[in-house]
Amino acid sequence: MSEKEVNVILVGAKSIGQYGGYESFINKLLEYHKDEENLHYYVYCKANGSGCMDIGKFPGAKAVNETEFIYCNARGFLLHVPQIGAAQAIYYDVKALSEACKLIKKEQLKNPIVYIMACRIGPFMNHFVKKIHALGGKVYLNPDGHEWMRAKWSAPVRKYWKESERMMVKYADLSICDSKNIEKYIQEEYAGYKPKTTFIAYGSETTPSTMKNDDPKYISWLNEHGLREGEFYISVGRFVPENNFETMIREFMKSHSTKDFAIITTKDEKFLNALDEKLHFSQDKRIKFVGTVYDQELLKKIRERAYGYFHGHSVGGTNPSLLEALGSTKLNLLYDVGFNREVAEDGALYWTLEDGNLAKLIDQSDSMDEDELEEMGQKAKQRIKDEYSWQYICDKYTKVWEKNK
Structure with a gap:
């Protein structure tokens, strides 16, 4: 194998191309780099459990055998993971x-870069970094956005995630941050380690x-789903507390909007039922849980023809569903937090968790005329073209990989 070649091993995503940030990112990285002769990708995915890789349902993926597949000239490997609650994510990364x-x-890979996504395996980080260095490789990290702040975790689990983050940043050869806010946090929080960092966002398209x-x-x-063309708002993302679905649903119910609110997500029945007991949204015909949409062209068409898009993510860096909305939907209503403003700037409207704030914004949005909507849409698309096109982002990754030759 040529000394010029770089081999990148991607660890930490459940699959390719689903709603998660890492899954969407890997899909595009492989797609844009599929014809690079000296760049080879290897991807580990879950073979079972929540969010696992289903080769049969993923267009373009070809099975080699029961545990290996090819997608965009990359080699993918399926790993079986025991269903052991929060610990399965740690098991999965360690196994990968x-x-x-x-x-x-085994394959004597030259210039290998092991790119770990998320900070789950801190106690094992030093062990693997030493091992990979001994094999002539480097370990890069995408630290994600404050996993330890996510509401779904108990206090002891959150404590583990925070400590894990510290150890992974300490030992990584490079931390690739997908948000300037996250990079600033890493540099300040772990200044004692003098971490080497760079900023590369996620990407999107405006086609x-x-x-x-x-x-x-x-x-x-x-x-x-009983929806009318152009007469519905949407939200796309995981149905978890930190994405603020509770606020979005409650405020929409308070608004005077005659439009519908279509929520595109994988259903978490437990969270859904608990939320309905609290809000009684099932009694409001405008609130519609419409399941998942895996057809990317259909999802893009839905985004384009929606009246507006709600984005409630409060944890994380640059979120793919936000970028996709800015590239497709004219009117975007975002939760007012640093990394959302960093991405959209003046190409969106912003809301807070204050009672009645979003409901008022929805009523104002409903009364916007076509020129105002068109202007918002143009500003949003320009943000994507200037800073977040997939070509631009993938070219940045190419430069980072090539530095390892």
Whole structure:
């Protein structure tokens, strides 16, 4: 194998191309780099459990055998993970890193970079960094955005995530931060380690959907969920507390909007039922949980034809669903937090958790005229073109990988 070649092993995503940030990122990275002769990707994915990789449902993926597949000229490997609650994420990353070390050794991979996404395996980090260095490789980290702040974790688990983050930043050769806010936090919080960091955001596109407005698939989706063309707001993301679905639903119910609110998400029945007991949103016909949409062209068409998009993410860096909305939807209403403002700037409107704040913004948004909506849409698209196009982002990654030659 040529000394010019770089081998990048991606660890930490559950699969490729689903709603999670890392999954969306890997999908695009592989797509944009599929014809790079001297750049080879290896991806570890979950074979079972929540968010696992289903090769049969993923267009373009070809099975090699039961545990390996090819996608965009990258080699993918499926790992079985025991269903052991929060600990399964740690098990999964440790297993993937163990397998990555075996792969580097067995295939004598030159210039390997093991890119770990999220800070879950801090206590094991030094062990694996030493091992990978001994094999001639480097370990890069994407520290994500404050996993220890997520509401779903108990206090002891949160404490573990925070300590894990510290150890991973300490031992990583480079931390690639997807938000300037996250990079600043890493530099300040862990100044004692003098961490080496760089900023590369996630990307998006501004190209329109290939579907026409009267495409049968799109029309069928509208009819199935009782939605009217251009008369609905959407939100796309994981149905978890820190994405502020409770606030968005409660405030929409308070608003005087005659439009619908279509929530595109994987359903968490436990959280859903608890929320309904609190808000009684099932009694409001405007609130519609419409399930998932894995067809990317259909999802893009839905974004384009929605009246507006709600983004409630309060934890994390640059979020893919926000970028996709800015590239497709004219009117974007975002939770007012640093990394959302960093991305959208004046291309969106902002709301807080204050009682009645979002409801008032929805009523104001409903009364905007076509020129105002068009202007907001142009500003949003310009932000993507200037700073977040996938070509721009993937080219940045190429430069980072090449420094390791």
